[in-house]
Amino acid sequence: MDSTTRHAGILTHLRREGRVEVADLAAALGTSEMTIRRDLDVLARAGVLRRVRGGAVSLLSRGEELPFAMREVEASDAKQRMATAVSGLLRDGEAVVVDSGTTGLAVARALAGRRLTVMPLSIHALGPLAGSPATTLLVPGGTARFGEGSLVGPMTEASLRSLRFDTVVLTCCGFSATDGVTAYDVQDAAVKRAAVASASRVVLVAEAAKFARTALVVVCPVTEIDTVVTDVDVPDEAVAQLTAAGVDVIRA
The missing domain is CATH 1.10.10.10 (Winged helix-like DNA-binding domain superfamily/Winged helix DNA-binding domain)
Incomplete structure (x- = not known):
């Protein structure tokens, strides 16, 4: 090992x-x-x-998160499968926001080379998305969180508010049908909320472990989520709760 x-x-x-x-x-x-x-x-x-x-x-504690490099190795196979499933949900020509975090980076890599307009909310995703002329890369302003690489602050939120996207691919630190989408960082949560408000469709990507966690800051309730892409280890009870709330669930 x-x-x-x-x-x-x-x-x-x-x-x-x-x-x-x-x-x-x-x-x-x-x-x-x-x-x-x-x-x-x-x-x-x-x-x-x-x-x-x-x-x-x-x-x-509830208000802290693992360093980015360590989270990147957590459930890496599941993240790749979920990212592939997300790519299959997007049509060529869509305008898409890709959220930050290690799962967001996996999604960005899966979308590389697709004929899409993509605004990533992390500096880590810029490289993978910039490698093909087929992908139109929109880079928001803002402040990059040290170590994490997520773009936050008034400039990032203003960039999102000024545009309208077909889909936002949202990530999270915790999620449940009761508590909704939660995040550890207050600024990061504000950017996520702005992304949700800017998009016609909200696709949440969350591995099964996220269903057992509730982080500090509420991003949005489950009613604002259209589709959840998760892995095969998610509990059946959680899937049933989401389906009852009108959310489509895809297990990858």
């Missing part, structure tokens, strides 16, 4: 339990305790946990 996969496994346990023990992680991940200690030291330097005797405790 490589370090990226181990880190993802450690983070999964940490999110679920809040505290992890070296011996338990070594057994669960099939590696040595020495390797786990090194992994915990790496994650501690990244600021997501604090080392304690025999293990570590999470430093992630």
